[in-house]
Amino acid sequence: MQLTSFTDYGLRALIYMASLPTGHMTNITEVTEIYGVSRNHMVKIVNQLSREGFILTTRGKNGGIRLAMPAEKIVVGEVVRRLEPLQLVNCETCAITPACRLRGILNNAVQIFLKELDNYTLADLVRENHPLYKILLPEPGAHPAR
Template sequence: MQLTSFTDYGLRALIYMATLPAGMQTNITEVTDTYGVSRNHMVKIINQLSRAGFVAATRGKNGGIRLGMDPEHIVIGDVVRKMEPLQLVNCEECAITPACRLRSVLNNAVQLFLKELDNYTLADLVQNNDSLYHILLSEPPVAIQNK
């Protein structure tokens, strides 16, 4: 199964925000510059993540984006469910639908995929990952360095 770029960059945006000190805001430009994705695309992604509660977005002069909840509470499987169209095949107009077993097999595969992703949180992806902090922030925040 391949995730859409929408979901891929949504996860990457969350990873970026999770590397920041707790509660610190960033902005969409910083995220788009980090990953080299179009601002237009990232605005849509952040909007979706915000509607799902994973991101808190503040408008205005002092506005920005930050995680909407602690990384320990952001389950990767939940993010994928909110971002990804999970129907692998369209059986509505297929001639063999009444006798086909493929839909059931693929649905089971998707459920197993999501079940595996449910074992991980955003915190699992960023904690004790100094290399990630160095890449994204040049150096880990002080609170992270002391762990």
């Protein structure tokens, strides 16, 4: 299974925010520069992450984005469920749909995939991940107090 770039960069944006000190605000420009993704694409991702309740956005001069809850409460499987269109095949126009067993097998595979992702939180991805801190937070002392 391959995630869409939307989900991929949504997870990456969350990883970046989780690697920052607790409560620290960042902004879309910072995230787009780190990952080299278009600002327009990241704006859409951030809007969806906000609508889904994973991040908080604040407008204005002192505005920005940050996690809406502790990283320990953000389950990777739930993020994928909310961002990813999980339909692997389109059975609506297929002639063999009434007799096909493939759809059930693929649905089971997706459920197993998500169940595995449910074993991990955003905190698991960033906790004491010093190589990640060096990449995302190059300034000395910028890593989170986790």
